[in-house]
Amino acid sequence: GAGVSQSPRYKVAKRGQDVALRCDPISGHVSLFWYQQALGQGPEFLTYFQNEAQLDKSGLPSDRFFAERPEGSVSTLKIQRTQQEDSAVYLCASSLEDRAADTQYFGPGTRLTVL
């Protein structure tokens, strides 16, 4: 079946531009996560949704980062006034339920390069 999809796969932005990254989770999955993966590092948690409710945004690095999931399916991660340190791969993951033991399934990621 279809997995998690993300678009665009690659995004180049000039410093100061706003960007929007899209995630389509696996159909029917309740939980959705965003992670940031810097070069040579493991993914780091940004934010978590249960259906349309954003229950944890403790990992968002600044108020320039904003995420939404208005209808409980597709999610968008928006970064305002991008900075060079925002350059990373942004990974989206979804899981069927809202249990800590549930497997998170990841999308291919969006590689953001800020010039």
Place this chain on the structure above:
Amino acid sequence: AQSVAQPEDQVNVAEGNPLTVKCTYSVSGNPYLFWYVQYPNRGLQFLLKYITGDNLVKGSYGFEAEFNKSQTSFHLKKPSALVSDSALYFCAVRDRAGTALIFGKGTTLSVSS
């Protein structure tokens, strides 16, 4: 604070030999433990997880992992490595009250023919 350590940046093994990728963790209580694999320009693919019960967990592509509570370790193993196993491997932990997966820095596995 929760943390995961993968002490080896790279593991080199010859095809057909057994492989081990090490992982240790620090988390309060009983954790859930995961292994993922990442191929170039692709997302993370789930390999296996430990929830409870038998300490030896079997997963995809012939991989297995052994949970050792006293040593707080969850090493990934495979009896006979394939060249196609060459990739970046991540260990991750999630505590029972937590939201996020906490990942290690990753270990690059290189299998030579």
